[in-house]
Amino acid sequence: MLKFKENQSSIFLTVLMYVMVFLFIFPILWLLLSSFKPGGELFDYPLSFLPENPTVENYEYAWTTMNFVRYFVNTAIVTVVTTVLTILASASCGFALAKYKYKWLSVFFICILATTMLPTEVIMNPTFTVIQTLGLYDSLAGLIVPSISTATGIFMFRQFFLTVPDDLLESARIDGASEGKTFFRLMLPISKPIIITLAIFSFQWRWNDYIWPLIVISSPEKYTLQIALRNIVGANSIDWPLLLSASVISILPMVILFFVFQRYIMDSQATSGLKD
Template identity: 55%
Template structure:
């Protein structure tokens, strides 16, 4: 009597499925340590921010009581109401919004046009201009505060919001970002548009600028944050309390012998709301935009 055995040979799909599962398991095992470290770093960074936010809901007597408590024992909004009553919060908020918004619009537009010219037009003086603009990144902002103040004063812009806006509308970082992006755009795209009868302005506004939308949104978020949190330059240019920005007004709450901590914490939280809202609105557009849209390999 002859005994026969059946040997099952796995097909290619089963083999691929097995290999895929094994690779995924190895990847998950390798990602445990980096993921854990990232979560620990995120919690370490989140802890002081959460303490700051929760402290704005504490009464003044509880801020320095011992032992310290993370969560408020008595939740109160007195700090927020005092911040809106004790300082002209609406005026300072509006001044800061004007400076940040107008500066951001001009910064994105002028940096885009300058970066486009440096990337796509061949001219010796443009190369010299680009060298001067990029060399500004080597100078700390404090070095040029004195000459910039003299220029603003001589132009008659002292104690005006325009004196804060105009010097900050062109940033070397923004010009460099747009220049590097426009260099990656093939010249054939511009040549095809010229053959179709598009003007130079049409090429920039209808083709180049839409392609650079991720760069524009990224620079807009960065610029708005810079101008909203700027303290030194507005402090030098603005001497009239009616023209103060929010950061200068918050600094005025810090006295020589006494600090209104409840008002300072609550007003600081209110000043953060536009930045958080801006990030929540535009973050998905920046992360989801394809920076290579319309480009060829």
């Protein structure tokens, strides 16, 4: 009887899992398939899931109309540069917090963690004031600089470096290695899993960022992809073929990133609830 109940429970959970998977995948499939539909077919009644006359003209139209190369380059510059600097800043800060024995460092670490309790909207105004004062308004640097330091990255590296034996560091110092050489040649190489995990998260954060670029960037030639996509939506009308195909193109880097680093993404889900 107990085994029968366990089988029932297992079947129920399996069915529930497939239902949840379908609910998540269905909108994505609808977006992808709709991007291959001609404009006149998008709102035919009754609505069809599969395109009756599939075409790639929407993608050609989006690529030539939206100046995708410029937006891709802008977004790639912001994403890659920010990710590299975030890793370096987080790793060095995490190393100091984990291996240097000063009482004030514990207080400093608590202050860093406390920033995760602040909504993003609260710090936007002072951050924008600083960016404007530094002359970084309407520049890609204005998107990069405020995004370098993240409590999530510092916390991840600190927790990892705490597991590294102090004897390993002492051996390197006895051999004459400076602090910089110890950090770059010893600590960074052994923290490769954390580097890859944080790189994935940082890439996702920066590639999908919308609010901050909307505030900082005003020149159309400096738009990122997310801002460019928003501009497709007009006050009185929406060019749906353009919006759908452009949206699919914009998510391709994230899809490629997922399949390339799928194993690391699955292994890092324990930290996915941490705040940017």
